[in-house]
Every structure is written in C-alpha cells, then in structure tokens.
Amino acid sequence: MQKIIAVSLGVCMTCALSGCILVPIALVGGGVIGGMAISEDTVQTEFDRSYAQVWDASLAVLDKAGAIEIKDKELGIIQGYVRKSKVTVRLEELTASTVRIQVKARKSAGVLPDIKTSHTIAYRVSKSLRISSGPGGQAEPSDS
Secondary structure (H helix, E strand, O other), rough: OOOHHHHHEEEEEHHHHHHOOOEEEOHHHHHHHHHHOOOEEEEEEEEEEHHHHHHHHHHHHHHOOOOOEEEOOOEEEEEEEEEEEOEEEEEEEEEEEEEEEEEEEEEEEOOOOOHHHHHHHHHHHHHHHHHEEOOOOOOOOOOO
C-alpha cells in the first residue's frame, strides 16, 4: 500500500513540476469522456460527439468570444484572437463519435501563455455541447 502511495505521489509531483496536470471533470451527460489536460497554455478535452458537432460548437464559441482569422475544417484548425490573446483550436477525430480538441492561447505577441483564456474557450465549447444535447445526454442530429 505504501509503495502505491509513493508511486502515485511521484507521478503527481513529476506532472506538477513539468507544468502539466490532469483535472478530472464530471460531464458524462454532456458528452465529455475524459478530462482536461492542462499545460502552461493548452487545454485538451475529448468529446463523445461527432466531428461536425464539435467543429460547429468550437467555431461558434470562438466567433462569439473574439475574431476568427483562419478556419479550416478539413485540417481541424480554427485561429483567432480573444482579448488580445492568439487562440488556436485544433480538432482531431479519434473515432466516428469521439473528437479531441486542444485549445492554445498565448498573449503579448505569442510570448506569454494564457491558460485562463484556453480554459474559458474549452469550457464554453463543452457547455455549448451540453446545451445542444437532447434527452439522456445524446446529441441532437446536426444540420450539417
């Protein structure tokens, strides 16, 4: 038992010292199937949704929060500015019903990390997908 605790503590300390932590979240009904891995400027989340649903939610959130400069659905990249921070959202289709997004934000001409903006955008995408879910946490059919 002590060995398990020591190993667990070692893993946690290594993650903390490297600037990366795992924050579990309980949004199963909202379609989130993992957690949020946070580095100094990037938040990563996986959704149990179609690529089109996550793309539409990500695009709408970034458009509402700031200004979009680049959007390429095929490459899965949305870039823009939110409160003087450059924000990049990357989507990756893991399976037909699972999509990973990474939200990266940097301020001061891309020099300083802006984890607060990254977290805010990722949270709003998650919230948008929860709002669009129908009974039982299943997503409603997409118009696209």
